[in-house]
Amino acid sequence: MEAGGRRARRREAAEYYRGQRVPERMEEALNALFPLSPGDLYGELANYLSKYSKAPVICKIVGRKVLDGVGQPTLEVEIYCTVKNYEKRICSTVMSFHSQIPENALPETIEAAEKERNDSVNTAVEWVNESLNTMLRDLEPTDQCEVDKMLGEYFTNKVEEKKEIQRQEEEEEEEAEATLALPPRSPSPATPPGKKKSAKSGKKSSVAERPIPPAETAEPVLSGSLAIGGTSLAIARAGATVSHIPLYSHIALLKRGQESPEEITLPLPMVTLLNCEKMSSSKLKLVKEVMLIPPVQLSLKQGIERVLDIQKEMTRLLESPGKMPGPQPADGKKGKAQNSGKKSLPQFLKRISHLGCLTTGYDDVEQLLLVMQAACSNIGLELGTDVYLAINCAAHELMDYDKGKYEILTGTFKSPDEMVAMYGELIDKFPFIIALIDPLRKEDREQWSNICCALGSKCYLIAEDAATCISKLKIDQNINTPMCSGVVLKYVNQTKVSDLIELTGILHGQRHITILGSPDGESSDDSLVDLAVGLGARFIKLGGLSRGERVTKYNRLLAIEEELAKNGNLRETKLEFVAFAEETQPENQLSDELPPPEQD
Known part of the structure; x- marks a missing residue:
């Protein structure tokens, strides 16, 4: 009798686990422990476990030439990261190209600048897709300092390469001139910026006026440098995105x-x-x-x-x-x-x-x-x-x-x-x-x-x-x-x-x-x-x-x-001016706060 009872209980157990009552009972137990819907519960569990997953890392950087708001070429940088073992596009940024051409520039100056700009953007795209893509792979996008440090070192190396190429070109030019026994080139008679031409006869000149300081030489812009700024900004945006x-x-x-x-x-x-x-x-x-x-x-x-x-x-x-x-x-x-x-x-x-x-x-x-x-x-x-x-x-x-x-x-x-x-x-x-x-x-x-x-x-x-x-x-x-x-x-x-x-x-x-x-x-x-x-x-x-x-x-x-x-x-912000003439004024003391507007 006792053996028959055991067999009956085993048979009931088999039917119980074979039927649909198991998930129902499990859901009842889970609802008792966690008053959430199954979907919410699984979402909470996924969020909890995600804390222990590997942080997103950069897997690919893509550069491409696009047009800016005035139809000129510029650089777009796109960031892809490995998130939970999947490659995912995170964000992209488009750089603004700073033009240093004055509005009264000659047409030939503008044409030359546009060609130089196009070459610079092409070089930047090449840097991003080749060197920077390889160099920054597997870094975390939230590590802005490390990324910018590597970008800075890369740019410094490019500047040194450019200087070395220019030095070699100058040496080759000097050797060629020496071989041809050409006379040394005399300096251009054009008046350099900042220096005045001698006064013409018959016109008055003011002896009391001091000469103005000459214009500083413009800092040369290395072709492709747009890649550095574009990549740094894109990484910052990616860091914000993965940090939510x-x-x-x-x-x-x-x-x-x-x-x-x-x-x-x-x-x-x-x-x-x-x-x-x-x-x-x-x-x-x-x-x-x-x-x-x-x-x-x-x-x-x-x-x-x-x-x-x-x-x-x-x-x-x-x-x-x-x-x-x-x-x-x-x-x-x-x-x-x-x-x-x-x-x-x-x-x-x-x-x-x-x-x-x-x-x-x-x-x-x-x-x-x-x-x-x-x-x-x-x-x-x-x-x-x-x-x-x-x-x-x-x-x-x-x-x-x-x-x-x-x-x-x-x-x-x-x-x-x-x-x-x-x-x-x-x-x-x-x-x-x-x-x-x-x-x-x-x-x-x-x-x-x-x-x-x-x-x-x-x-x-x-x-x-x-x-x-x-x-x-x-x-x-x-x-x-x-x-x-x-x-x-x-x-x-x-x-x-x-x-x-x-x-x-x-x-x-x-x-x-x-x-x-x-x-x-x-x-x-x-x-x-x-x-x-x-x-x-x-x-x-x-x-x-x-x-x-x-x-x-x-x-x-x-x-x-x-x-x-x-x-x-x-x-709320404030508008305050600094009284430069008052040299004894404490650093944190400002003056002349603007009055509030009249209320309607």
Whole structure:
């Protein structure tokens, strides 16, 4: 009887395990232990086990030639990683190519530069697909420092190879000349930059004027250097992607040694409203760009909307000059300037600049500023209270080296010392101008010091041309620029993410402000915005509110603002100027904070 009972129980057990009741009972037990659905439970288990899986590593880097926003070739870098034993495309970045061709360059100069650019991009694609692809394989994309170190060493080797090739070519040329017994070549009789021709007979010359410093030799750009910057930025974006955080958060962590900031300040936009092109074959005039800066008390979204309103009114005025009311005389309020007489309206060109803004010509600076005042007044805004101006002077494009003076208007010349006095009068008359970019050449260091002491407590004096080559900016923990309020940094050529992190740390430690700037030849890649936010830049200079490659970046900035506000991490910025003349002033003491705008 007992044996029969055992057999019956075994038979019941076999039927139990053979039937469908096992998974049902298992699910009941799991639900009792973990009140989750099976799908959620398996997901939680996968997330738990993923902590113990191997970290993603780079398995492939792909470079290709693509077009930028103005139809010129540039570099795209694509990153693939091995994630849980599978090859996966992580991200890609498109580099912006920085053009150093002045707007009044000759056609043959432009043609030669375009050929050089095309060759450089082809070389960069070759570097990425061959050397860099092999060199960076199996590295973790989150290890930015190690990646940038290897990229820096690779670039240094390429520079040395180039120097060696040039040295050999020079030796071969000398040997060939010696073999042919050619006479040595005499130096060119052309006047070098910075030296004045002797005065012609019958013309007066000023003996009191000092010679200007010659223009510094432009730093040569190694063909293919775009591969270094493009790969570094692509790795940074890949590191953010595999860490499941935004790129700006990843950059902020890299800058702060993996310490997450409690609050983040958004950079204020310098929105280009007007691109003031030359109207003839003469040099550019004193103003290259007119930019609007919204007040800090507005949200970024409100500030952009205000700029758009001003842009619409400016377009209306410039297209219908007869309907524009004459500027009003000064009434004592900040931002109002006296009307020194009737001014004809600037000539308007009905097209959008490559900077994404309106183009216009003018006879003098006052014309532009008075039209700006009228446009703001028509929509109930006041310059200096509801919005501020920044002016890009691009003074390095104005110098006449034969005369040793700046040609600020056709036939109107001023010495560097006279330029300082002129800017002082301009800011006194139009105090709503709170930033001057490149008011002087970088070589006029004495005048930079003078203008900073005279105007540093009233506006920002920004160096852009002096900051073109980031690798030369820092020397022994110092900034190799003239005295200034800050610099415009652009992510181009062999710039690496680690370079920007180190450089902005030095700049901020020396009371300089940082402006992340957008190169002339832009792409639709919006990484620049995340870089500016993560690095803590004070301003961001993206061009105008037209053209897709420009608007994409403004949209990214708006998205970051919304995300930070939602998370409670958004901190209000401040606009403060440094009183350079007060040398005894403590380093952390700033002056002249701008007043808040009038509330509606």
